Amino acid sequence: MGAGAKHRLVFVDRLLTTLVHLRHATTHDVLACWSGVDRSTITRAIAEVRPLLAERGCTVSPGVRLRTLAEVVDHLGAGGKTGIIDGTEIRVRRPAAGRKDRDRFISGKNKQNAVKAMVVTDGDGRVLFCSPAKPGSCADITHARRLGLVELLADGPAVEILADAGHQGLGAQTGGRVITPPHRKFKKNAPDWYEEAYERQRKAHSSRRIRVEHGIAHLKNWRALARHLGRREHMSDTVQAVAGLLSHQQTADLASARQM
Template sequence: MIISNRRITGLTADVIAELVAEIGPLWHERHQARLASRQRKRAVGAGAKPRLVFVDRLLATLVHLRHGTTHDVLACWFGVDRATITRAVGEVRPLLAERGCTVSPDVRRSLAEVVDHLGVTGKTGIIDGTEIRVRRPAAGRKDRDKFISGKNKQNAVKSMVVTDDAGRVLFCSPTKPASCADITHARQLGLVKLLAEGPAVEILADAGYQGLGAQTGGRVVTPPHRKFKKNAPDWYEEIYERQRKAHSSRRIRVEHGIAHLKNWRALARHLGRREHVSDTVQAIAGLLSHQQITDLKSAR
């Protein structure tokens, strides 16, 4: 029932089958290594067998990410203890995050691969930052203020998303505290160097990335600067608004891609530990991009 209904996991049965085949052996390998890494009185594999097989662990993680379902509810659903679900999500979520986004059937993971893919295909890339609300750090912590977003005045983390001109997610970065500026985050990810030394591509961005165009040889296109701050002529206002709207219309697809990410309830607001939010963001981005490319192949 869970596998056959896309509304429950957000994924089709074919994609779930591919996930089982891809990360199932990795989970089993790490599970065996963990059992063999500590002193034991019994041989590895002896004793009671796990009540939750890997497929159920994967499904529980997918439902948790898609709908934000609590571990207590999932424990009742799968007939196990709450600690078993917590352990299962903690084991499967990093494996999903490590997969990265599916740029094409044979290209995945890094920002450098995304830039090369855009250069080879001649497609336009679009970048934007998105914020996810998190719990406020405890009083007295020295880094308590760095999670406060200057834009929304809320405690949040930030991730940079790259889509193509159709809004398909190609890359989602690890998270940074929301006080980090969009342009600073892009520089820390090495985007400037990749564009300056890489293939000739066009990257659309909003005003938060103004300045990258000069550093990348014009490869990053941002909205036009406003030349008149006061008493602008009417003819200039008309030209400026036309250019601004034309740029906004071209880069709106990245907002659609981010909206698809936020449809997964775990990203609407992260209520868990902040240490896990980066894995959660990258796991969901990888799952969404995998489903998007599968839908694209099916439509052809």
Template structure:
């Protein structure tokens, strides 16, 4: 179960997760036991047969392959409800870790990412990604707000920020699919962070046009098309060259999103939409940890 093909993580990364998340889970478990009235002492009674390491592995397999809880219950020899409860406990702890950019350095918020990029004058790339979800039940409030204007399907949307090499630095909580990319960036406070922070370059696609004026030119989008009809040949050639040059620079964010979508839980989610923010941020944190560990092995200090 701990092999890379099963979890998407190396044994070294899994060992780090056990050492880091294990104490948090045990503390959370003890707090839950002591917070309610009890007739017996804490620690008395039956002991856990489903230990934390197995709970962590079940959560990783669920995120990596989208395996159903029934199948995981058969693999681990427990009831399906035990798997559901275990994943519900471990997944938020993974989501709170943030993205690892270097050994011992982790970024947990958009402000920290902007500060990290601005310290060395590095460029970043942003883009929105959509994840298909189940349609809300008939008669539910705001049933149509999850319908994406681009794909015409029920989806949720997250904003991903990577560096110029495609390494994931930040993944936002999800918003309904009807939300525009630029609206989501504004709600996350990106224009304010860029306008009042260090000067750096953020590459974006046409969905963020207009944000450059709000950030003092820090957000760079594809060039506007000045001629809608009857454009001269020289203008068409120049516009195409500029558009391709910008696309070439920002293509790495698509590679970063593709690595995220390799985790089947983000390809299409059939469970509760309320869990999607934790799922997206947990996968982003795990992927960044694995990418950092791989770079550390390739280029040891």
């Protein structure tokens, strides 16, 4: 305890530096000039504070935070609320040539180097959970399975989860608790009555699920998630730190609106 080089920035300054870096993607060189310290000091400060922010979890009420997917499922079940899940991709730098896992970061959807995270919101679009980042080649349904969503819904409380077509198949594995858009029965020469019914059901589902897109848009307003130019190893801490900060802001805004 107490060993190592002493900090040239107090904790409040290190915290503010990390917040500016996450919110505006300000480079370490610029932050070092503002603070009057060396670039390595800023790098060390962000590396220490960012994991602390990621461990806080998402705030749902004053003093109550959700840190795991299991806690999110229990929270939704206890309140009888509907959850919405979706995957989001964040562009990252291309891995160096010769790396054996270079192709894992290529997204088959957007044809770009990216990492992927699963976001869970409630019916109002409030962020409840953001998973650690996975390489962009990982499918949404595979990511959800690896996080244990199927087991949590099959053995946990009765919770309704809305998802997009990329999660089709989870409904059968969770007893119908994951609701996805309807399957298209006719690929060619569909009757007019079927087209009308299909579009009506698809739009109804999309209008309920659109809240998670709004939540993801608020996450992407933080420039660190618009396009990440740093190390890919830090993406999990970065995305979870931003999700925790955003959820805290959403909870504070909701409390202020109720008091007015």
